[in-house]
Amino acid sequence: MNQHKIICKEVKRQNHDTKIIRFQNFENDDFNFEAGQFVMLSKEDFVNDKNRPVKRAYSICNAPYESNIIEFLIQILPNGKFTSNVLDFVKSGDKLSMSRAHGRMVLNKKKPKGILLFAAGIRICPIRSILREYYHLFEDIPILLFYCARNKDDFHYIDEFLEYEKNRNFKIYISFTSKIEKKPNEWIGIQGRMNEKFIKDYISNIENINEYETYICTPKKLFELINNTLTNIGLKQDLILHECW
Ligand SMILES: Cc1cc2nc3c(=O)[nH]c(=O)nc-3n(C[C@H](O)[C@H](O)[C@H](O)COP(=O)(O)OP(=O)(O)OC[C@H]3O[C@@H](n4cnc5c(N)ncnc54)[C@H](O)[C@@H]3O)c2cc1C
Known part of the structure; x- marks a missing residue:
């Protein structure tokens, strides 16, 4: 149908x-x-x-x-x-x-070594779906979410993510571009645009990082920055999936 x-x-x-x-x-x-x-x-x-x-x-x-x-x-x-x-x-x-449902940014059902997720503002939607499905399938895999938005209000499902941090092998890193607002103390990350250093700081030392799967939902320009950074670190292109809008 x-x-x-x-x-x-x-x-x-x-x-x-x-x-x-x-x-x-x-x-x-x-x-x-x-x-x-x-x-x-x-x-x-x-x-x-x-x-x-x-x-x-x-x-x-x-x-x-x-x-x-x-x-x-x-x-x-x-x-x-x-x-x-x-x-x-x-x-x-x-x-x-x-x-019917469309889109090729879908998860690979084999148990991965770990997952990197990247989202900007409202584009957290498909990333949250992937996160929930993975933790339903495999309770113990490491997942890192890099989430950027302009204002504190433009981050969504934050309470749910902080709950995952308490109960699962999960970390959320935020970047926050508004110059007026202050980053809440309990949120790990930077006040400023997502950049190469920010991403590298948190993932370069992870064991087997080149075998992690990555899912990215951001505008195209930010996707290019993230994709280049990950490729430079050694992540495999065929393990990086994205949806840009
Ligand atoms: C794969 C994919 C997934 C998406 N998922 C989501 C999602 O989960 N949640 C979500 O909120 N959105 C999502 N979107 C965006 C969504 O599809 C729509 O584009 C969005 O909701 C705007 O639709 P609209 O009809 O309200 O705006 P439109 O009428 O299409 O207008 C789009 C923009 O253009 C501006 N505009 C309209 N007319 C003019 C004009 N004459 N001159 C100048 N500017 C104008 C509007 O103000 C608006 O900013 C997704 C898009 C894609 C491609």
């Missing part, structure tokens, strides 16, 4: 411009996805000038094992066609359409 109907179960405001929206599949629907993938969302009666439904891509934030729930983290853009006219008004009980 190419289009799936989903029904909104819950909407939670996250900060000034983002919302978590949870949907459920209709009974007997055959939708499935892999951690890291995205879908195209649309609403039947919200159409373009050719009378076709407006469609936009959204990454699934939760993991495939959490069956029947599909979670999105959505940034509402003030002049954005789909976000400000449709997603900003979605409430419990509303129905949307969803495509």
